[in-house]
Amino acid sequence: MAETSRPAPVRVADAGSAERLVAETLSVMRELEALLGRESDHIRVGRLGDGLAEAPQKTALAGAYLQGLQAVKANAVALARFAPEGVAALREAHGRFTDAVSANQAVLATARAISEGLLRNLSTELTRSAEPKGYGTGYGGRPAPSPYGRSRSAPLVLSRSL
Template sequence: MPEAGPSAPVRVADAEGAERLVAETLSVMRDLEVLLGRESDHIRVGRLAEGLAEAPLKTALSGAYLQGLQAVKANAVALARFAPEGLAALREAHGRFSDAVAANQAVLGTARAISEGLLRSLSAELTRSAEPQGYGIGYGTRPAPSPYGHRRSVPLVLSRSL
């Protein structure tokens, strides 16, 4: 697992350093892409707990990836000079990685929208069932409002162990 603390800026001075920076950045990018794929697969089929279980690792890999990108940007001239094929590989891998991130965000957005919709419908159902049902009231009419200006509400219970 990548280290969590700030590290010294990477300076590429030769071909070996350029190749090492490219290899490390590609490795972190691949690991993060695999993790995003697993997360998306779990959430897509409704296994939310399993999908979100690797959040600490995802955070660590994301941080390492961003540090790698900063190092690549800071050493762009040296990489172009010492490892032009590595720079081309990074560009290509970054395009695939961007697609994986977009797919993961779509899955997470869909899951969020479904969850919000379920909570709204549950709340509406609880509110509707809490409305008073009395005798002598015609169909479709409601009783007079409370003299205190508010309706009695029913608490909403939410289980976080899904």
């Protein structure tokens, strides 16, 4: 079994390496925040393809962000000693980033709920139009249920390329 190459853990030993770690983590956080904003903007106006086009870059940035967070946590004492203003900047940026992630998640959840609702309504309409018309239990009512279960409707076809 082949091992995946993992980057060596970052060790902060001086002010220069502390500032470099803070700067790299802030940079990745800003890039990911901007990407999430673009994704949210596209999805809000219904351009799902454009919104999801940067998914590979989003995955890569999220991985880099998590690695940066792990390095920051592993070097918390050294960062507090060598770059206290960097730690404050990271805390502030992380608060903004958390807000951006929450907004993005809300937009994605709304888009998912809307698309599921549309598909559910479409399925209901297709099933209703496939039901036999005629006299049922009352005037204009539905026919008596089949003893063999629900009536079968035509299959619903979904295009994922939209």
